[in-house]
Amino acid sequence: xxxxxxxxxxxxxxxxxxxxxxxxxxxxxxxxxxxxxxxxxxxxxxxxxxxxxxxxxxxxxxxxxxxxxxxxxxxxxxxxxxxxxxxxxxxxxxxxxxxxxxxxxxxxxxxxxxxxxxxxxxxxxxxxxxxxxxxxxxxxxxxxxxxxxxxxxxxxxxxxxxxxxxxxxxxxxxxxxxxxxxxxxxxxxxxxxxxxxxxxxxxxxxxxxxxxxxxxxxxxxxxxxxxxxxxxxxxxxxxxxxxxxxxxxxxxxxxxxxxxxxxxxxxxxxxxxxxxxxxxxxxxxxxxxxxxxxxxxxxxxxxxxxxxxxxxxxxxxxxxxxxxxxxxxxxxxxxxxxxxxxxxxxxxxxxxxxxxxxxxxxxxxxxxxxxxxxxxxxxxxxxxxxxxxxxxxxxxxxxxxxxxxxxxxxxxxxxxxxxxxxxxxxxxxxxxxxxxxxxxxxxxxxxxxxxxxxxxxxxxxxxxxxxxxxxxxxxxxxxxxxxxxxxxxxxxxxxxxxxxxxxxxxxxxxxxxxxxxxxxxxxxxxxxxxxxxxxxxxxxxxxxxxxxxxxxxxxxxxxxxxxxxxxxxxxxxxxxxxxxxxxxxxxxxxxxxxxxxxxxxxxxxxxxxxxxxxxxxxx
Amino acid sequence: xxxxxxxxxxxxxxxxxxxxxxxxxxxxxxxxxxxxxxxxxxxxxxxxxxxxxxxxxxxxxxxxxxxxxxxxxxxxxxxxxxxxxxxxxxxxxxxxxxxxxxxxxxxxxx
Ligand code: HEM
Ligand SMILES: [Cu+2]
Numbered sequence: 001x002x003x004x005x006x007x008x009x010x011x012x013x014x015x016x017x018x019x020x021x022x023x024x025x026x027x028x029x030x031x032x033x034x035x036x037x038x039x040x041x042x043x044x045x046x047x048x049x050x051x052x053x054x055x056x057x058x059x060x061x062x063x064x065x066x067x068x069x070x071x072x073x074x075x076x077x078x079x080x081x082x083x084x085x086x087x088x089x090x091x092x093x094x095x096x097x098x099x100x101x102x103x104x105x106x107x108x109x110x111x112x113x114x115x116x117x118x119x120x121x122x123x124x125x126x127x128x129x130x131x132x133x134x135x136x137x138x139x140x141x142x143x144x145x146x147x148x149x150x151x152x153x154x155x156x157x158x159x160x161x162x163x164x165x166x167x168x169x170x171x172x173x174x175x176x177x178x179x180x181x182x183x184x185x186x187x188x189x190x191x192x193x194x195x196x197x198x199x200x201x202x203x204x205x206x207x208x209x210x211x212x213x214x215x216x217x218x219x220x221x222x223x224x225x226x227x228x229x230x231x232x233x234x235x236x237x238x239x240x241x242x243x244x245x246x247x248x249x250x251x252x253x254x255x256x257x258x259x260x261x262x263x264x265x266x267x268x269x270x271x272x273x274x275x276x277x278x279x280x281x282x283x284x285x286x287x288x289x290x291x292x293x294x295x296x297x298x299x300x301x302x303x304x305x306x307x308x309x310x311x312x313x314x315x316x317x318x319x320x321x322x323x324x325x326x327x328x329x330x331x332x333x334x335x336x337x338x339x340x341x342x343x344x345x346x347x348x349x350x351x352x353x354x355x356x357x358x359x360x361x362x363x364x365x366x367x368x369x370x371x372x373x374x375x376x377x378x379x380x381x382x383x384x385x386x387x388x389x390x391x392x393x394x395x396x397x398x399x400x401x402x403x404x405x406x407x408x409x410x411x412x413x414x415x416x417x418x419x420x421x422x423x424x425x426x427x428x429x430x431x432x433x434x435x436x437x438x439x440x441x442x443x444x445x446x447x448x449x450x451x452x453x454x455x456x457x458x459x460x461x462x463x464x465x466x467x468x469x470x471x472x473x474x475x476x477x478x479x480x481x482x483x484x485x486x487x488x489x490x491x492x493x494x495x496x497x498x499x500x501x502x503x504x505x506x507x508x509x510x511x512x513x514x515x516x517x518x519x520x521x522x523x524x525x526x527x528x529x530x531x532x533x534x535x536x537x538x539x540x541x542x543x544x545x546x547x548x549x550x551x552x553x554x555x556x557x558x559x560x561x562x563x564x565x566x567x568x569x570x571x572x573x574x575x576x577x578x579x580x581x582x583x584x585x586x587x588x589x590x591x592x593x594x595x596x597x598x599x600x601x602x603x604x605x606x607x608x609x610x611x612x613x614x615x616x617x618x619x
Numbered sequence: 620x621x622x623x624x625x626x627x628x629x630x631x632x633x634x635x636x637x638x639x640x641x642x643x644x645x646x647x648x649x650x651x652x653x654x655x656x657x658x659x660x661x662x663x664x665x666x667x668x669x670x671x672x673x674x675x676x677x678x679x680x681x682x683x684x685x686x687x688x689x690x691x692x693x694x695x696x697x698x699x700x701x702x703x704x705x706x707x708x709x710x711x712x713x714x715x716x717x718x719x720x721x722x723x724x725x726x727x728x729x
Contacts, residue, residue, distance in 0.1 A: 239727070
């Protein structure tokens with residue numbers, strides 16, 4: 001870093017105050033990765049308990065806590081942040097921007113997520129974690145004793161606020177900060193999916209926010225929104241949760257679709273087949289995603305008309321999804337395919353996700369769902385789409401963009417071990433669960449009797465979990481090995497097609513010395529085909545305006561974290577909790593005031609310094 | 620959010636044009652400011668007075684609220700200006716999704 005004043009301060013301070021999208025991306029990735037390991041550990045504990053009939057390793061309420069925290073952690077604290085990590089690391093580069101639209105808000109979004117996640121997990125040490133499932137259905141959640149569910153509500157409320165900010169930030173970034181020539185229909189597909197996902201976040205998360213407020217009022221302030229005895233209605237919680245929840249599953253999967261589209265095209269050395277159909281399918285999936293939530297509630301008793309409508313709407317989503325599958329296959333068709341680790345994960349994704357989609361359509365048949373519902377069949381379905389879909393996609397993205405993010409190439413030999421152990425382990429774990437479900441094993445029970453004959457399939461499933469654990473450990477070893485003695489690579493190690501590969505390695509602080517001129521889809525590839533070594537610049541070299549770092553986002557989030565504690569203990573601790581609420585919210589408001597009051601115009605990097613620095617890096 | 624401006628954005632405006640525009644805008648702002656306060660008073664009066672039945676009053680203030688939203692978005696947030704097509708699209712699609720969702724939800728629960 002050439003920045004003279006940045007070098008004076010400590011590295012730690014730099015990371016705590018950074019507003020650089022590349023660093024925030026790494027922060028998201030590392031903390032999301034940490035929570036992924038925590039959630040994975042919880043999963044292994046669950047699988048050990050279910051390995052044999054009538055085990056007593058992890059039972060009763062503790063099992064419920066581990067189960068709840070596994071799901072909640074994986075969705076909100078692992079999957080979402082890692083997606084945001086990629087969006088931060090990649091989207092500004094893909095559209096030729098120097099940062100996101102609101103760098104300060106970006107940092108705030110990260111710290112809110114981080115403190116929300118910490119708050120939720122502190123419940124383990126403070127009297128017990130939430131135990132009402134990641135869906136927190138009332139009245140189970142409203143009557144759950146202790147403070148576990150309070151931690152769930154407040155922790156996720158804070159983390160969710162961060163997610164909402166992130167979503168808005170990326171919408172504005174993609175709309176406003178594209179380089180000259182980067183029209184919407186020239187945007188790489190990952191950017192498109194990031195855009196649609198951000199839109200879904202904007203429309204879906206407010207429903208969850210409201211739901212959490214109602215749940216919080218029921219639990220903390222003795223309101224009765226979900227209490228039937230007092231004129232409330234517990235079903236409303238289910239509706240609100242799934243009005244958020246189904247769009248949420250598309251928030252998760254769309255960026256994975258984007259990653260697969262980039263990786264498959266790059267490693268087939270072909271333009272993505274049916275680009276505009278892919279864009280249209282992405283938007284359509286996003287839209288339809290809002291119209292199907294009640295398919296999670298077929299057995300609630302909505303009646304045959306409502307069930308039929310939601311069943312048909314749900315099945316309709318399979319059509320744009322199928323379009324995507326065919327387009328990936330056609331992209332590979334006749335391509336010069338290289339089976340790098342990144343591409344292995346992508347190619348493994350395609351059939352795996354198809355299987356998850358097929359069970360999805362099976363579940364969408366309302367009368368049949370009366371059999372499948374709340375059985376291990378549903379568990380198998382959503383793990384096929386989330387682990388076999390999203391997580392394989394995320395691994396693919398990691399291997400693909402690691403050189404961009406860290407300037408180093410992950411070891412390919414270890415990568416292949418990583419893929420095969422994880423991939424085989426995944427199918428071994430979850431394929432048998434379809435049959436366990438059909439044989440009648442209910443979801444969320446901590447054991448099953450010997451006579452039911454569920455033992456052997458459960459045993460196989462646990463062995464599969466061991467394989468996945470090995471795969472994850474190999475990945476961690478790979479990261480350590482890579483950073484210990486990995487080779488520096490050029491800025492374009494894969495012979496890439498999109499703008500993020502037009503940048504030297506390591507990525508300069510300001511991304512692009514000159515904003516590039518985009519002349520079509522796969523902007524870099526077009527220049528390569530035209531025989532150009534570099535992107536054509538859209539501007540002369542000049543001073544670059546960059547935002548200043550700030551510690552306020554961290555302190556503001558800390559304030560809400562303290563207030564969160566106050567709300568959690570308000571119903572049992574009284575006055576001290578009230579003090580925590582006032583102090584915490586006070587800190588938050590004070591930070592907002594400071595942010596508005598202090599004029600911060602950022603700083604300029606000067607042309608002369610930039611030119612000097614540019615000579616130093618490889619081209 | 621001064622520091623968050625897009626780098627390199629340049630505004631070309633002759634200062635005279637700018638002045639005239641600003642003056643117009645200030646007038647609009649003043650008018651809408653007074654109107655909004657008046658509307659709020661009227662809404663309050665409609666509820667406070669016993670002359671109007673509750674159900675009529677509720678309908679009435681919902682209409683007033685709609686007018687307020689219009690003022691807020693168009694006068695204060697410049698939704699009508701050039702370059703605001705995206706916020707328009709955003710609001711329209713948000714409204715569409717919210718309407719369908721809430722409509723269906725109400726239908727399902729009642
Ligand atoms: C073709 C597309 C899909 C269809 C037709 C579909 C259909 C369904 C249906 C009907 C259910 C409810 C089953 C029940 O509870 O009885 C369900 C559950 C679920 N699906 Fe999907 N799905 C699809 C894709 C996805 C994707 C892409 C994801 C996530 C990335 C996903 C994640 C989930 C989750 C997490 C649940 C379980 C929620 C819970 O009860 O905890 N699904 N799906
Ligand atoms: Cu769903």
